[in-house]
Structures are given as structure tokens and as C-alpha cells.
Amino acid sequence: MTELADLMFPGETASRAHWEALYPPRELPAGAWVTRFAPSPTGYLHIGGVYAAVIAQDLAHNSGGTYFIRVENTDAAREDPSARAQFASAFRYFGIESDERTDAPWGPYEQGQRAEIYASFAKALVEEGKAYPCFCTSEDLEALTAQQKAAKVMPGYYGSWATCRHLSAEEHVERVTAGTPFVVRFRAPEGSALRVTHEDLIRGPIAQNDNRNDAVILKSSTTSPRLPTYHFAHVVDDHLMRVNLVTRGEEWIPSLPLHIQLFEALGLPLPGYAHIAPLMKVEGSSKRKLSKRKDPEANVEYYITTGYPAAALRIYLRGLANGNLADIDFAEALATPLQMDRMGVAGPVFDEAKLQSISRNYIAELPPADRLAALEAWTSEHDRDLAVLLASEHGNAIRALELEKQLDKNPRKDVANWQDFLPNYRVFLPSAYTPVTDAAHPDFAPTSVEVVRAMIADYSARYTQIDDRDAWFDHLREVAKDHGFAPTTGDYKRNPEAFTGSIAEASNVIRIALTGQRRSADLFLVCQVIGEAEVQKRLRAVLG
RNA sequence: GGCCCCUUCGUCCAGUGGUUAGGACGCGGCCCUUUCACGGCUGAAACACGGGUUCGAAUCCCGUAGGGGUCACCA
Numbered sequence: 010m011t012e013l014a015d016l017m018f019p020g021e022t023a024s025r026a027h028w029e030a031l032y033p034p035r036e037l038p039a040g041a042w043v044t045r046f047a048p049s050p051t052g053y054l055h056i057g058g059v060y061a062a063v064i065a066q067d068l069a070h071n072s073g074g075t076y077f078i079r080v081e082n083t084d085a086a087r088e089d090p091s092a093r094a095q096f097a098s099a100f101r102y103f104g105i106e107s108d109e110r111t112d113a114p115w116g117p118y119e120q121g122q123r124a125e126i127y128a129s130f131a132k133a134l135v136e137e138g139k140a141y142p143c144f145c146t147s148e149d150l151e152a153l154t155a156q157q158k159a160a161k162v163m164p165g166y167y168g169s170w171a172t173c174r175h176l177s178a179e180e181h182v183e184r185v186t187a188g189t190p191f192v193v194r195f196r197a198p199e200g201s202a203l204r205v206t207h208e209d210l211i212r213g214p215i216a217q218n219d220n221r222n223d224a225v226i227l228k229s230s231t232t233s234p235r236l237p238t239y240h241f242a243h244v245v246d247d248h249l250m251r252v253n254l255v256t257r258g259e260e261w262i263p264s265l266p267l268h269i270q271l272f273e274a275l276g277l278p279l280p281g282y283a284h285i286a287p288l289m290k291v292e293g294s295s296k297r298k299l300s301k302r303k304d305p306e307a308n309v310e311y312y313i314t315t316g317y318p319a320a321a322l323r324i325y326l327r328g329l330a331n332g333n334l335a336d337i338d339f340a341e342a343l344a345t346p347l348q349m350d351r352m353g354v355a356g357p358v359f360d361e362a363k364l365q366s367i368s369r370n371y372i373a374e375l376p377p378a379d380r381l382a383a384l385e386a387w388t389s390e391h392d393r394d395l396a397v398l399l400a401s402e403h404g405n406a407i408r409a410l411e412l413e414k415q416l417d418k419n420p421r422k423d424v425a426n427w428q429d430f431l432p433n434y435r436v437f438l439p440s441a442y443t444p445v446t447d448a449a450h451p452d453f454a455p456t457s458v459e460v461v462r463a464m465i466a467d468y469s470a471r472y473t474q475i476d477d478r479d480a481w482f483d484h485l486r487e488v489a490k491d492h493g494f495a496p497t498t499g500d501y502k503r504n505p506e507a508f509t510g511s512i513a514e515a516s517n518v519i520r521i522a523l524t525g526q527r528r529s530a531d532l533f534l535v536c537q538v539i540g541e542a543e544v545q546k547r548l549r550a551v552l553g
Numbered sequence: 554g555g556c557c558c559c560u561u562c563g564u565c566c567a568g569u570g571g572u573u574a575g576g577a578c579g580c581g582g583c584c585c586u587u588u589c590a591c592g593g594c595u596g597a598a599a600c601a602c603g604g605g606u607u608c609g610a611a612u613c614c615c616g617u618a619g620g621g622g623u624c625a626c627c628a
Contacts, residue, residue, distance in 0.1 A: 049628050084627055147626080163555065164624070192626055217557055228626040239628050262557060263623040284558090287621080291564080295620060325565095328577095332566035336577050353559095353566080356621065360564050363578045373591090419591040482587075489587095498587085516587035528589035 013178065014135040016185045017142055017193070017230075018128050025133050028126055032115055032249045041074035042254040042281075045247070046105065049081045050092035054099045054309045055301055056359065057258070057288045060326050062105040064285060064347060065256045067327070069108075071346035074254075078107040079246060082121045083228075083236040099309045103319045115250045120242050124234030130245045130275065131193050131227045131237070139274045140226060142191035143173040144184055165222045167197065174223055193227035195241075198270060205266050210254070210283040210349045220266040240264060244271040252280055259284040259356075283349050286356040288329075296358060306361065316387050316427025321368035328367075329357045339371060369422040377410035387427045395431060402438040409437035409538045416478070416534055436524045437538045444550035445525045452521045456514055462552060464492040464515070465522055469548040474541045478533045489515030522551045 035043060044065035048058050062078075069076035078100065082088055100106045109115065117123060134140035143166075145153070150166075157164045169175075174196060176184075185191065197220055206216040226241035237245070247255060262284050272279050289296040290304055299307040312322055324342055328335030331351045334342040372380060381403070388396035399406060414420060423433040435441050448462045456464075468488045475481040486496050493509030495501035501511035509515075520529050523544065529535070536544055 047628090051628075081628065087627065143626095150625085161554090212558075215557070218555090222624090225626050232626090236626090238626065242628095258622090258628095259558070260622055260628090265557095286559085289621080298621075329565070335566060355559050357566090358564055360578070363565065366578055417591070421590055423590065485587080511587085513587050520588060524588095526589085530589080532587075 011136055013142070013181050013185065014132050016182060017135055017191070018132045022132050023125060023129050025129050028129060028249055032251065035075065035115075035251045037075070038073045040072055042068050042072045043074050043250075043252050044069040044076050044254050044256055045079050045250070045252050046076070046107075047079045047081050047257070048096060049084070049087075050089060050096065051084065051087045052089050052092060052301055053095050054092075055299070055307050056309055056312070057299060057307070059099070059103050059105065059309055059322070060288055060329070061256060061258065061285055062100075063103070063323060063326050064283075064330055064352075065254075066105055067347045068254060068256065068283075068349070075108050077109040077113075077115075077250070078105075078118065079250070080119045080121075081239065081242065082119055083239065083242055085121075085232075085236070095310065099313065102313050103309070103322065120246065121234070121236070123242075123246065124236060126249065127227060127237040127241060127245055128235060131241070134195070134226070134274060135193065137274075139196050140193050141174060141176075141196055142181055142185055142230075143194045143223070143225070144189045144191050145173060166194065167221045167223060171223050190229055190231045192225045192229055194223040195226050195267075195271065195274070197221050197223050198274070205269065207265055207269065207282065209262075210281050211352045212284060212354050215262060215265070217263070217266060220264075220270055222267070224267050226271075240267055240271060244268060244275065244277070247280055248272070248275075248277045254281045254283060256283045256285060259286055283352075285330075285352065286354055288359045289356045291358055296356070298356070299359060306359070314391055316391065316429075317364065317368050317425070318371060318383060318427075321371045322364065324371065325364045325367050329353075329359075339374065365425040368425045372424050373420040373422045377407060377414055380410060381407055384427050384430055392427070398431075398438065398441055402440055405438050405538060406434065409434055409534075412537050413530075413534055416531070416537075421530075433530070436526070436530060436535055439539060439543050439546075443525070444547045445521060446550050446553060448551050448553070450521060450551075452525075452527050453518055456510060456518050460492060460509055461518055464488065464518055465548050465551050467491065468519060469545060469552070472541070472544060472548070474536070474544075476537070481533050481536065485516065485519060486512060523547050 037043070046058070046062035046065050048054060066076040068074075080093075080096075107118065109118070111118060131140060135142075145166075149172075153166070153170060154164050157170065166174075171194075173181075173191075173194070203219060204216055205219045206214050209215050224240055225238050228236050228238065236242075243255075246252075265282065269279060287298045290299045290307075301307055305311055320339075320343070324334075324339055327342065327347060330353075331345075331347050332353070333351065334345055334347075337345075372383075375383065381399075385396065385399055388399060424430055431441065448465070449458045453461045468485070471484075471488060473484075475484055489512055490496045492515070494515040495504075495508040495511050498511050498513060501508055505511075516532065517527065520532055521527070523532060523535055524530070539547075
């Protein structure tokens with residue numbers, strides 16, 4: 010078979026031993042996992058990818074091992090040129106960047122640059138008669154499938170259907186010499202067991218029929234560089250890069266027998282496998298895998314531009330992987346190692362409402378300075394206008410957050426993502442706030458225009474900055490009383506006819522004047538943060 | 554269709570032969586309250602179905618149904 014192999018791989022082809030020596034085993038403590046995240050640059054990064062990456066990274070780091078990213082660009086036709094940049098920023102945002110840089114000894118980290126390596130291994134297989142050239146065209150293959158369909162047998166390239174497998178050595182040599190394009194197929198072992206069982210680290214034993222397909226391992230000889238299929242790249246790369254734990258989506262389970270055969274044919278040790286259940290989406294009365302094409306929320310860009318803190322998403326995703334981490338203190342949840350045997354096998358529905366809840370709590374728990382710093386870090390990349398605004402309003406913003414924390418026993422949880430910030434805090438930032446200039450504004454209802462004007466004029470005239478909440482409200486109460494409002498809700502309820510309105514309505518007049526909203530932040534807090542001059546400015550704006 | 558995997562409240566999980574089947578998110582109510590939130594209390598809400606095994610089954614076994622995945626020179 011040496012002659013055939015030389016013809017199929019003309020020119021210099023390094024030996025397998027060369028690569029084995031170049032990529033030495035890693036020196037790591039016993040039990041350390043070497044994992045990888047292997048995205049294909051065929052489009053934007055999927056939220057399921059972040060999920061897989063978080064798991065792989067966590068398993069490696071908590072075992073004293075290493076995690077890296079390998080780009081699986083073996084399909085030039087489907088490659089999306091914008092994917093790299095998006096990947097890079099997403100990895101950075103979510104903190105799932107590779108532990109290893111391009112200069113690490115186990116690179117390169119792009120399969121497109123590893124063609125020579127695959128050639129060495131494929132050639133070795135041909136030399137041993139474990140792989141062969143297949144000259145079937147796509148038309149041949151279609152015809153084959155059609156025949157198999159008509160004959161109602163299993164589709165595939167196997168047994169007597171595998172025409173090129175049964176070509177004589179001379180014919181192989183002859184056709185390769187003639188320059189007939191070919192792919193390299195793996196010669197599935199004959200007489201192997203009908204059933205194979207493999208122990209998955211997440212799912213336990215998985216039993217299935219053994220592979221008998223002569224899978225393609227190297228794509229068409231007409232392309233350059235000659236790239237491998239996923240199956241072959243997985244086996245060669247994960248071995249040479251010394252990966253000992255393969256975490257990947259469960260869609261790979263059906264091809265596991267092939268992968269095991271490939272490892273065996275090459276005489277390589279099998280890594281551990283952990284097949285992760287996919288993230289799902291509810292559609293109608295059933296669930297389906299989150300789809301890149303159909304679901305905008307599958308794109309990680311959505312979470313980044315919306316401004317969900319990476320930590321919040323991480324907490325949520327880790328809780329999905331290990332349910333015991335879903336309802337505990339965040340710091341503890343983040344510090345607890347993920348356990349493979351606690352991972353679900355079903356495929357959880359990704360629930361943005363739950364993410365929002367986690368994110369709200371996470372943000373609320375952040376100390377004010379940290380919260381603002383995180384917000385500003387986000388705006389610098391994702392919201393230039395807000396970044397500029399915050400640069401000039403930094404003082405008011407930090408004051409609002411700090412006073413809010415100081416004044417309220419329990420933190421508000423209005424902000425689930427950074428896009429929620431401005432709508433909720435605009436009222437504290439004078440340069441972003443547009444005062445109400447109309448005493449007839451409908452939100453003053455049910456209070457009449459006359460009363461609104463009189464009361465605001467009076468409140469403005471008598472206003473002084475009071476630093477005690479109760480004293481401040483007592484003052485408002487007095488003004489309200491002078492304009493015919495009941496001083497307490499109780500008074501009003503007992504005798505509504507006697508009053509212009511309740512204290513709630515009086516408060517509403519001031520609320521609209523100061524915040525422009527019927528639902529607003531605490532009025533005392535607003536006054537404290539914006540200060541007397543701004544309070545007066547807003548009151549007078551209503552009076553015109 | 555073949556093969557593989559899965560099935561506890563709407564959702565995410567606990568529960569591994571004896572529990573009033575628990576929590577979280579979401580949803581409803583009440584309380585707190587100058588609005589909205591926050592917080593507290595509270596309510597509705599699930600073991601897919603059918604057979605076994607067993608004194609006893611959400612838990613073990615077998616079927617059925619449903620869902621997901623996969624059968625490419627895509628990953």
C-alpha cells in the first residue's frame with residue numbers, strides 16, 4: 010500500500026512520529042482535564058456555544074487542567090468572514106477566551122492550518138490498508154442512495170455498496186495515477202461487534218450499533234489545502250493537542266462509534282466524552298433546539314448589545330448545567346465547580362425571564378461604584394451616546410446609586426441589563442432629563458390645572474432642602490393641606506367630599522413636576538440627588 | 554423509517570421504594586406604602602399513559618405515546 014499512499018500524498022509528508030514528537034503530552038496533575046471549545050466560523054456565535062464553552066472551561070480550570078479554543082474551519086464554502094471578529098469579542102465579553110495563545114506548543118489552533126498533519130495520519134492509514142481512495146462523484150453517490158432507497162436498505166457507503174472499497178490495489182493505483190479526483194475513506198473494520206457500548210461522563214453507558222460506514226476522512230483531492238472531515242479532525246487534533254475530555258453537543262452521539270474506530274485504527278488512547286444536552290426553545294406545545302437561523306435570541310450578540318452582564322449569563326448557564334447551583338448565593342454558585350454527573354440529559358429551555366431575574370439581582374447586589382464602572386465599561390463599547398452622557402453626569406449617577414442604597418433597606422431591581430439603566434435613572438441626570446412644561450399635562454389628573462399651578466407655585470416658594478425623609482414629607486404634607494388635600498389617606502377615605510384629593514394625589518402633582526412619570530423613583534431620593542436648584546428649575550418649568 | 558437519547562408544576566431543578574412531592578423564575582392575592590418597585594406572607598400549578606415487581610413506586614422492570622437528535626466531501 011506504500012506505493013498507493015505515495016501517489017495519493019505526493020511530495021513531502023511528515024511521519025506521524027514527527028507530530029507526536031512535536032506535540033508532547035502535557036505535564037499536568039492527575040485528574041486534570043484538558044478541554045476545548047471548537048466552534049465553526051460559519052456565522053455568529055450561538056448562545057449554546059457559550060454554554061458549551063463555559064462548561065469546558067469550568068471543568069478544565071477546576072481540575073487543574075487547561076481549556077483552549079480551536080477553530081473548526083474545515084468547510085471553506087460555509088465559512089463566514091465576519092465570524093472571527095464576532096467570536097473574538099464574544100469570547101472576551103463572556104470570559105471564555107482560550108488559555109493558550111497561538112504561540113503555545115500545541116497549535117496551530119485553526120484546523121485550516123493543520124492540513125499537513127491530517128495528511129500524515131491519513132497517509133499512515135492508507136499504508137496500513139485502513140483507508141483508501143474513493144473516486145465516486147456526488148452523482149454516483151446520489152445514484153447509490155436512490156438505489157438503496159428503492160431496495161429499502163440502510164443508506165450509506167458500506168459492504169457491497171462501497172464500490173471503491175472493493176477496487177483492487179492496481180485499480181486504485183491506476184486511477185490515482187490517471188489523476189482521477191478522489192476522497193479518502195476510512196475502511197470500516199470488518200467483523201467488528203454489532204453493538205458497542207461507551208461510557209459517557211454525563212449520561213453513563215450508551216449502547217448503539219457499531220459503525221459500518223466507510224466514512225470520508227479527507228475531502229476531495231481537488232482542493233488545496235486538503236482538509237479533513239469533522240470526524241478525522243476530531244480524532245487527530247484532540248489526540249495531538251492532548252485533549253483528554255471531549256465536551257460537545259449530544260448531536261455527536263450517533264457518530265461516536267466511528268470516532269472510536271478511528272482512534273483504534275490509529276492506535277490512540279480514547280479521550281473521555283461528555284455529551285451536553287442542547288439548549289431548547291418552546292414553540293407552540295413542543296420544544297426544539299435553539300436555532301441560529303430562526304431565533305434572534307440564539308445570537309450572543311443579542312445579550313451583549315442588550316447589556317446583560319457576562320457574570321449574570323454565566324450564573325444562569327451554570328445553573329442550567331448543574332441545578333444545585335441555580336438557587337444559591339451568586340458568589341458561591343460561581344465558585345462551586347461544575348460536576349458532569351449532575352448535568353441534565355434532557356435539554357433545558359433557555360428562559361430569558363429567569364436570566365432577567367438573575368441579572369436584576371446580580372446588578373442590584375453590585376456595590377454602586379462597581380455597578381457604575383460595569384455600566385460605563387459596557388457603554389464605552391456598546392452605547393456611545395450613553396457613554397458621553399455618563400462622562401458628564403458621572404457625579405449625579407454615582408450619587409443616585411449611593412443614596413438609593415443608603416436610603417432604602419432593600420435595593421430596587423429595575424435594571425436587568427444596561428439598556429434598562431437610562432430609562433430608570435434619567436430623572437437623576439439633569440442633562441438627560443426634559444422637564445414637564447405644561448400644567449395641563451394629562452398625568453396631573455385628576456387634579457385640576459388651577460390646583461396644580463397653585464400648589465406647585467406654593468411648593469416652589471416654600472421649598473427648602475430637607476435631609477430627613479419624614480421631615481421632608483411632612484413639609485410636602487403641609488403644603489398639600491393648604492391646598493385642600495387630605496393630610497393622610499385615612500382622613501381622605503373617611504370623608505372624601507371634604508378634600509381636593511388625597512395625599513397620594515398631592516404627591517402625584519409633585520411627582521409629575523419633578524419626574525414626568527406617574528411611576529417614578531422615590532421622590533425624596535430624587536430631591537436629594539438633584540439638589541435644590543434643579544428641583545426649583547423643574548417646578549418653575551411647569552409654571553411656564 | 555432505522556438507530557440513539559429523553560419525559561416531575563408553564564419554565565429550570567430537588568427528590569434514587571414509605572415525603573402533606575420541595576425550591577426558584579413567571580403568574581394571582583394580601584400586607585407594607587405618597588407612585589412604581591423592593592421586601593414579607595400567601596395561592597394556583599407537576600410525577601405522560603398502561604401494565605407489572607413490591608406490604609408499599611415519581612423512584613425498579615416492560616410496553617405505549619410524545620419530544621429531541623442523527624443517518625453529508627456540514628460541523
